[in-house]
Amino acid sequence: MKFLFIVQGEGRGHFTQAITLEEMLLKNGHEVVEVLVGKSSSRSLPGFFNRNIKAPVKRFISPNFLPSAQNKRVHLGRSVAYNLLHLPAYLKSMQYIKQRIDESGADVVINFYELLTGLTYTFLRPRIPYVCIGHQYLFLHKDFEFPRKSPFSLMMLRFFTRLTSIGCSKRLALSFSKMDDDMHLNIKVVPPLLRREIFSLQPKQGDYIHGYMVNAGYADHVLSYHFNHPEQPLHFFWDKPDAPEEMQVTENLSFHALNDVKFLEYMSGCRAYATTAGFESVCEAMYLGKPVLMVPAHIEQDCNAYDAARAGAGIMADSFELDRLVEFSEDYIPNRSFVYWVNSCERLLIEELEKSTDHRLTLAIPAFFN
Structure with missing residues (x-):
């Protein structure tokens, strides 16, 4: 079978998922003919994606979320205003996506949570079926448990997630743990898509705290902790532009x-891990048996962190309270059943994708309301 990927370009998670899935498909005799990546002015394609993806990559202008003035949490008002101003560019992108789908020769399109994919299928109706992959589709599951957050924010998160998947034949929801499928919305619960490099690592118990910040504004929290605890080694990764x-x-x-x-080298040897609650890196830490402090940067990550804490990954906080992480790490017991769940990923995913052409493409508008 031939597949075309469409990848949302915000954060690293969708990129690592796309790389991993391409490797699985190639290993099982399939082909990825092209990868379309949504881009914004605030992000560039990470080097690891360019180095590892095999299929030709093409880019298009896509909506994105802007951080607050402190460069920490997402600012919803600024994001909406910015994206409304760029609406003509997004309409052109939808035409481009439709063209690439029609000309690619693909049997199935796989969407990694890109909003314009759902809108393209709604208004331009490509005839090739598409499948959505992402942990976000778990938010539509009838049994998913949400944190106590703003009902409006949760409603908008679910609304956005539905928009990315209007008319899809199947939603593959990546999950920290096993759940029953939700057949009403064609949701199949599957294990996380982790990079193959994670499986060759030999985790060690180091003395340093490892961390990742998607927004560089959180560096102030890390600096504050460091000056109060200068004896504790800290190694943090960030997306700061032009940083050495x-x-x-x-x-x-x-x-x-x-x-x-x-x-990943720092992850395998750390004492504990602190992050802005992105799904992939939390899964990587869990797989390696590392306790996690999760500091959500937006409502989606609030849900990730809550779900991950319930699965035994670690603890949640509003800032990088590393003293809490150090204390938590002293008695942490890894969730080893998570390892077995992750190891079943390739078999379950390939099975679902090979069945994807058996599903007729549903009509876009009615599918939204199911």
């Missing part, structure tokens, strides 16, 4: 530019 490969603040504090190999 390594910025050593003191002997025990370094900020690193995001590098996939280096990131």
